[in-house]
């Protein structure tokens with residue numbers, strides 16, 4: 001079902017102690033200040049903190065725990081890796097897959113991401129599947145073609161039932177960590193396009209029910225404008241999710 005979600009991707013930041021202090025501030029501020037709106041908050045700390053941070057989140061409310069990656073296999077001799085089932089067992093409900101940093105630095109391609117998606121879904125996790133073009137692709141006016149291919153090759157192999165569990169995040173690479181946010185019109189244009197592709201691959205109902213988040217230099221100043229767009233259902237926030245006041249303001253932007 002389509003929801004409003006603000007997700008914080010901490011990436012490889014904080015110590016456990018700093019992360020605990022951050023989340024306790026966020027929880028307090030959100031509980032004091034965010035009233036009425038149904039926005040769901042997903043916190044995605046690094047693997048070693050998941051269990052501890054998860055326990056700090058008020059249960060049964062708007063807060064949910066997410067991970068930033070998972071391995072494609074259920075278990076076995078894969079030293080240093082973390083399975084979807086492990087994440088589920090420590091309380092994660094979501095997992096980010098296909099982030100451009102993983103595609104770029106860890107060479108995750110559509111084939112591997114398809115396997116990771118299957119593994120996440122089999123473990124009962126909800127994937128937050130990221131797509132997004134580089135500056136070069138945008139300047140060559142190939143954005144739509146590129147996004148269409150990422151969706152087709154990485155995501156649309158899922159069955160209707162599987163796809164129901166997926167949140168899509170549009171993260172233009174040129175906007176990530178750069179301070180260059182997509183304008184609300186640029187975001188809306190691509191979000192509407194993604195929804196159209198979902199309607200084609202599945203049906204209108206699936207398209208209407210899919211939550212599509214925007215990510216890339218979203219902050220307390222621009223969130224309201226971005227979230228006011230009809231096809232922008234929330235944000236996947238990097239840098240600003242590490243500052244309790246900024247993150248709370250973004251949550252309040254609905």
Ligand SMILES: O=C(CO)COP(=O)(O)O
Nearest residue numbers: 009176177216217238239
């Ligand atoms: O990559 C992002 C979230 O996954 C966005 O990062 P920034 O908000 O730091 O640009």
